[in-house]
Amino acid sequence: MTPDRPTGGSLPIDSPGEMRRAVEALAGPPGQGTKPMTSDLSIDEELLLHSIGWEPVELVTGASIFSVPMGVWNWGQGEITSASTAFAGAFAGAIARIHRETTRAGGHGVVGVHVETSVQRHHIDVTLLGTAVRPVGSHKGATTPFVSDLGARDFTVLHVSGWEPTGLAVGAGFVYAPRRSMGTAMQQKSQNVELTNFTEAMYSARESAMERMQASALALRGSGVVDVTVNEGPIEFARHAIGFTAWGTAVRLAGDQHRTIEPSTVVPLDDAQVAFDASTLG
Amino acid sequence: MTDAPQDPSAAPEELPKDLPEATSRRLAELEHGLFTSDLSVNEFLLIKEVGFHPLGLVMGSSIYHTGIQTRKWGQSQELTKLTEAMYNARELAMTRMEEEADQLGADGVVGVRLDVNYYEWGKDAAEFIAVGTAVKAESGVSHRNALGKPFTSDLSGQDFWTLMQTGYIPQGLVMGTCVYHIAHRGLGQTLGSAGQNVELPNFTQALYEAREMAMTRMQDEADRLEASGIVGVRLEEKSHQWGSHTIEFLSLGTAVTKTSDEVTLPVPTTIISLDN
Numbered sequence: 216m217t218p219d220r221p222t223g224g225s226l227p228i229d230s231p232g233e234m235r236r237a238v239e240a241l242a243g244p245p246g247q248g249t250k251p252m253t254s255d256l257s258i259d260e261e262l263l264l265h266s267i268g269w270e271p272v273e274l275v276t277g278a279s280i281f282s283v284p285m286g287v288w289n290w291g292q293g294e295i296t297s298a299s300t301a302f303a304g305a306f307a308g309a310i311a312r313i314h315r316e317t318t319r320a321g322g323h324g325v326v327g328v329h330v331e332t333s334v335q336r337h338h339i340d341v342t343l344l345g346t347a348v349r350p351v352g353s354h355k356g357a358t359t360p361f362v363s364d365l366g367a368r369d370f371t372v373l374h375v376s377g378w379e380p381t382g383l384a385v386g387a388g389f390v391y392a393p394r395r396s397m398g399t400a401m402q403q404k405s406q407n408v409e410l411t412n413f414t415e416a417m418y419s420a421r422e423s424a425m426e427r428m429q430a431s432a433l434a435l436r437g438s439g440v441v442d443v444t445v446n447e448g449p450i451e452f453a454r455h456a457i458g459f460t461a462w463g464t465a466v467r468l469a470g471d472q473h474r475t476i477e478p479s480t481v482v483p484l485d486d487a488q489v490a491f492d493a494s495t496l497g
Numbered sequence: 498m499t500d501a502p503q504d505p506s507a508a509p510e511e512l513p514k515d516l517p518e519a520t521s522r523r524l525a526e527l528e529h530g531l532f533t534s535d536l537s538v539n540e541f542l543l544i545k546e547v548g549f550h551p552l553g554l555v556m557g558s559s560i561y562h563t564g565i566q567t568r569k570w571g572q573s574q575e576l577t578k579l580t581e582a583m584y585n586a587r588e589l590a591m592t593r594m595e596e597e598a599d600q601l602g603a604d605g606v607v608g609v610r611l612d613v614n615y616y617e618w619g620k621d622a623a624e625f626i627a628v629g630t631a632v633k634a635e636s637g638v639s640h641r642n643a644l645g646k647p648f649t650s651d652l653s654g655q656d657f658w659t660l661m662q663t664g665y666i667p668q669g670l671v672m673g674t675c676v677y678h679i680a681h682r683g684l685g686q687t688l689g690s691a692g693q694n695v696e697l698p699n700f701t702q703a704l705y706e707a708r709e710m711a712m713t714r715m716q717d718e719a720d721r722l723e724a725s726g727i728v729g730v731r732l733e734e735k736s737h738q739w740g741s742h743t744i745e746f747l748s749l750g751t752a753v754t755k756t757s758d759e760v761t762l763p764v765p766t767t768i769i770s771l772d773n
Contacts, residue, residue, distance in 0.1 A: 369538035376542055405565040407582040409589065410622055413560035417624065418517050421556065426523045429531055439532035441541050443554055445628070449616050463533065476542055478658075480765040 254346040256327065260367035264348060267374050271367075272347040273320035279308025280340045288336065288453035291391050294423060295456060298339070298389040302332070302460065303427070305341040306385050310362060313343045317360040322347025324361035324380065326370045330444070330462060336452050363464040365442060376476050379469040382435035386427030387460040392416035394455060413457075420459040421447065428461045437465025524553065524600050534630040536608060540654020544607065547661040549632040552601045557593025558626040561586035565621075568678040568743065573703040575710065576743065579676035583745060586625040587611060587672065591649070594627040598647040603631035604640040605648035607657050609670050611749065615738065623737075642668045643723045643754075650751040652729060660728070660753065662762035668722040668752040673714030676745045677707035708732065711746040724752030 254261070254271035261271060281301040288295065317325055328345030343362065348370075363370065363380035370380065393412045395403075403410075432440045443463035450456040534541065534551040544551060563582040568574070590611070598606045609629035616624065629649065634640055642648045650667035652660060660667065680699055690697070711732070719727050730750035737745060 365538060372538055372542060376545075403562055406562065407564040407578065407585065408562050409586070410560045410562050413622070413624075414558065415517070417558055417560060418520065421558075422517060422520055422523055425533070425554070429523065429533060432533070433531055438530060439534065439551065441534055442537050443533055443535040445535065445554075448614065448624075454616070463535070473545055475546055478543070478546070479763055480659075481768045482765045484767050484769050 255344075256346050256367050260327075263371040264367050265351070267371050268351050269348050269370075269374075270351050272322045272349050273316075274344070275313050275316040275320060275322065275325055275347045276342070276344045277309040277311070277313030277316065278340070278342040279305045279312065280338050281305035281308065282338050283336070285337070288450060288456050292393065293391065294419070295389040295391060298334070298456075298458075299387055299423065301339045302334070302341075302387040302389070303385075305332075305339045306387075309341040309343045310383065313345070313362055314360060317347040317362075318356040318358060320347050321349060321354055321356040322360050323349040323353065323357040324363065326363055326380075327366045328362055328364045328383065330364055330383070332446075332460065334450060334458060364444070364462070365464050369442075372476070373466065374469075375474070377468055377470045377472065377474040378466050381437045381465045381467055383462055384428050384432035384435060384437065384440045384465040385460075385462040386424040386429070386431060387458070388420040388423030388427070389450070389456060389458045390416045390420040390423070392449075392455050392457055416457050417447070417459075420457045424459040424461050428463070432465040435465040436467065438467040440465050520597065521600065524597060535628065536630050536654055540608065540657075543654045543658040544632060547658055548635050549604070550635050552603050552631040552633050553597075554628065555594050555597040555601070555603075555606055555631045556626065556628045557590040557595070557597065558624060559586050559589035559593070560622060560624045561589070563621045563623070569680075571680050571683060572678070573680040573699065573706070574678055575707070576676045576678055579739070579743075579745075580674060583674045583676060583747075586623070587627075587674070590625040590627040591670070594629060595646060595649065598629075598631040598649075601631050602633065603647045604633050605642075605650065605667065606631050607650050607667075608653055609649050609651045611651070611670075611672075613737070621738070640666060644721075651749065652751050656729065659762065663760050664755055664757040665728075665753045666756050668724045668754055669718075670749065671715050671718035671722070671724075671727060671752045672747065672749045673711040673716070673718065674745060674747045675707045675710040675714070676739075676743065677703065677710075679703040679707075679742045679744065681742060707744065707746045708748075711748045715748045715750065719750075719752040722752050723754065725754045727752050 252272065253274045255274055256271055264270060281304045283301045284297050287297050313325060325345040325347050328343050331342040333340045345362070347360070361380045362383045364383060365373070365380060373379065395412060428440065440463040443461055445461045447459045448457065450458050532551045533554045535554055536544065536551060541551065561582065564578050566576045566578040568576065594606065606629040609627060612626050614624040614626065631647065640648065648667045649670040650657065651670050652667065680703065682699065715727065727750040730748060733747045735745050735747070736743065
């Protein structure tokens, strides 16, 4: 909240002025003087972070759009290399930008990153948005902060059991599925058969994507990848092209060994909320 | 990837017997200590808690074309050809996933998801996919099932932890399926019951029979694994793309056996949360 914020209920509010002040406040390093700190963490998440001696610093983003050459989607054989390269390039670009923002803001890592990807005919877009965090009291940003799609809660639980995230491991593969000949398609019409052309294309896209994700996890010096998000299926605008994308947070042991958490079990005695559902009356 | 002409009797031989080369390469990489997994952080830590370590995300898939079977308008019957297709395609996906787990030297696969996806590849073609996380006991004791294969289970990390505390161990994901055509009612029947409160015995009976068949087939699978019970059974009814009177009844669950009488599950604390 800036000190010169208009008080009282007199309208109209000077919204361009408000925005200018917000932008000015965000331009400098956060958390100093009267400069505000922004974060999309909930109060609970922020408290959890503080419980392990970390604090949020700033909302950071990274985005990148990579062009895909004309006409690569429709005919061919094997992998659509230019699409796979474009995806990798867009992701690397977005990561580089979020790194830069985090370092500038003084963060040591980014948690709760929302990953948005979109595969279009002529371009592939990747957008990352998350909250930069740092150990309380450290003011210098890390040169290569970690980027993780795990929330602050998961980050805390990992930290407590002796693990740390090292970065976002990503892989993608785009492959053409060869068309069945008209004759084969007719012949198979009434049969139970596996469509080997599609199965093989799906496998090939999956394997390239998973292998790339593993390579990127190893490059991040992770010993594992958790919470992998997998998206697969034919490309909307090119039905004979199959895409497979996978990403997850690379993790490694921070100390010597894994610390067990020894959970206790609880039974909540709250009654289930019974909501009145008008649609059941139809 | 050639379009070889497919003769029905020769079809099984043409199916890829082994895992693709790239899969073996990927799995070889995993053997060097890196793991991948779609488990959440909670599940990952709970699996570590019971002495297992994740090895890798394992998958199997098959894109399958289901054949055509004519149904009689007024007759309730199982559509064996469609049942076979649903069985075969799922088995293909499951077996391929198990093979991957086997190659990793896993004791089992947890958190298995079995999905059917319909894409725009044409009518009657669907992708059957099985995805899970291969795990191995850190103690080196083998937890493979009665058939010497890695166990499979659709239990979450949380359920797996709880089950292990009570001395049970999963044996395998078991399923039974039945595609059933339910007869339409004749005009006379419909008119006869108009305005009355009556049970529709033909519908009731058809649904009963189809469900029973699916359940029995699932139990048979569990018997083969010498399991003592099936937990977390789900019964799903789906029409897929066959119209309203043709329904697939699918029952899925995890077959378990008791390995020790020792229950280490702590007595649960009862709580009343004060937040709303």
